[in-house]
Amino acid sequence: MSGGTSRGAEGARGEEARARAVAAAVVDPELPMITLDELGVLREVRVEDGRVEVSITPTYTGCPALDAMRDDLRARLTGAGFADVRVRTVLDPPWTTDWISESGRRSLAEAGVSPPGPAPRRPAGPVPLTLGPVRRIRCPHCGSADTTELSRFAATACKSLHRCNGCREPFEHVKEI
Amino acid sequence: MSFDNALGAIAEDNDEARWAFGTGFHDPLAGIDASVPDGVDGADLAAYCLMLGDDALVMSHRLQEWCTHAPELEEEVALANIALDLLGQARLLLARAGAAMGTGQDETALTETVLTEDALAFFRDAPEFRNVRLVEEPNGDFAHAIVRLLLFSTWRLALLDRLTSSADPVLAAVAAKGVKEVAYHRDHAALWTIRLGDGTEESHRRTRRALDVLWPATGELFGVHEVERRAAAAGFGVDPADVRAEFDAVVGEVLAAAALPCPAPVPAEVAGRGGAHSAALGALLADMQGLARAHPGATW
Incomplete structure (x- = not known):
């Protein structure tokens, strides 16, 4: 039994x-x-x-x-x-881009979408103002670090829009949250 | 019904698969009443969630009105994205309010074909709305939209950040997600405020005018309604007076960077929280509620 x-x-x-x-x-x-x-x-x-x-x-x-x-x-x-x-x-704990796996990041990059960097770590106290780009976004097409942010919002809430100054290609970036 | 926590239950699946967006879902809150924590008054929790939900709903509608009117395509997308985030927050907060007030005690025009959340959004009249008047002011130019977004999201971020430790686990979870979203909205508005304020003579003039027009409405952000006072005392809400220092510091920093004068603080007052609204809200609701009222229960 x-x-x-x-x-x-x-x-x-x-x-x-x-x-x-x-x-x-x-x-x-x-x-x-x-x-x-x-x-x-x-x-x-x-x-x-x-x-x-x-x-x-x-x-x-x-x-x-x-x-x-x-x-x-x-x-x-x-x-x-x-x-x-x-x-x-389920809403708790809230989703963070840190949960995107390594294989997921590779797949995003291979498809021309720049994967997120580490999610911002918040210091104690009020949420600080962020008035400039926090990190240089690398072009997923040619790898150049010389890129420009075109828009902080893109086709979906989770992405921003950029252009590479090297290869001139536009690309999307998954925003760190 | 069993669930790990109230968060699972409020977002419980149903056969229509319409939780996050769209229409046609059944009551997503069945069995949620028991989840109101001990020591939390259901009626106060409902009233408090309505306040926060109505702020998001009405602000979202004003941002949606920008669709096809924004000065450039990127801002069109940005304002629509922000509107969508706020609509998502409004839906959860109204659903939470509906659950906390309990079925059968709902004073709204709840019928079998109209769900609680929709009933709250579409079948209340202006005096029943609890949003602050800042969000119902009619749209103006782009500077107006940006300054309003700066004031609103700075204030809301400070509230949500404190609500992440709310005694109501549902409210705490909604707030924790909202903090990440609204922080991004605020920074977006701050960047534009600086660009416009410290831009051309014309953009500076318009931004300053928007600030003059909107600033008097900021007193209401820090007025304490009796529901808010009780919610704060019971540990599930925030006393809005407590966020004023943070609001002043952040807005002051942005305005200084934007070469704009920081106006004097406006005395706190309670108006929209108690149902006192401008005529603008009535017109907004006529637009927002018309279809739902003409075709109750309509889906697409």
Whole structure:
């Protein structure tokens, strides 16, 4: 009997690993070169009593891509044979670009999107004013450090727009938060 | 219903997959009532969240009105992005308010086809809104938009930063995300204020005029409504009077860099927080609420 329980628990862990692998392979709807796992948006995958519960966190509070992520996760998991799938949204702790994995950063750069540097570390006291560029953004196309910020906001809330003064190509940068 | 914390529950998934944006989702707050922490008065929490939510909602609408009117494409995108962040904050805060006030006690025109969050946004009239009047002032020129954004986001950032330790875990989580967003909004507005104020004679003149027009509304940012006083005492809210020093320091630093005079502090007052608004809010709501009222429960 205890052996049966053990095998059952093992089976559940196997199912959880399989569900996690399926969820981890879903790509971001707006940055399709990287997965939700690499982006750090996928927080947890659990299987209990046959139900898959996936927890994701928004990059920005109003991020409209969250709906698409949810639909994609549900569709892929359902397609993989999991009948009962729930996708929860969690807000705490808040997402930070530090959660983007090394492989995610490489994929972003290979696709011409400059990956974020380390998220700003805040000193004690009020949030300090930042009135200039905090770091030199390197061009993901030619590697030049001679770049200009064109706009602090780009096509999505998580990116800013830049141009390389070396190769003259415009590019997007994932903002450090 | 079981969940790790109230944050999970407020954002609980539903079959319509419409939590973050768009319409057509069912009540995302089922079972949330129990999550109001001990020692927190539900009615006060609801009223307090409405204040912060209405500030974001109305400010977001004024920024949305800039769509297709911004002076350059990059600013078009910037103002829309900021509006979207604030709309996201407003949605969570209104949803939190709806949950805290409890179903059935909702005084708004809540029907079976209209959800609590939407009911609060679309079916309250101007006197029921609790935003400060700074955000409802009609738009002017671009300098006006920038100066308002500077004043608003400097103030809101100081509030949200303190709310990250709120006794209400939902409010604390919304604030923690909001701090990162609003800090970026504030810095954007500060950069533009300096560029315009310390720019050409014309841009300086217009920025100074915007400051003259908007500054009187700053007194209201530090007036303490009785709900805010109780919220601060109970540990889930912030006494707005406490953020004045930070506001003065940051705005003063930016205005100095922008070669603009820092006006004298305006005496604190309570107006919008108590439902006293200008006629401008009525016109704004007619625009914002028209479709939802003509077609309750409409989705797209």
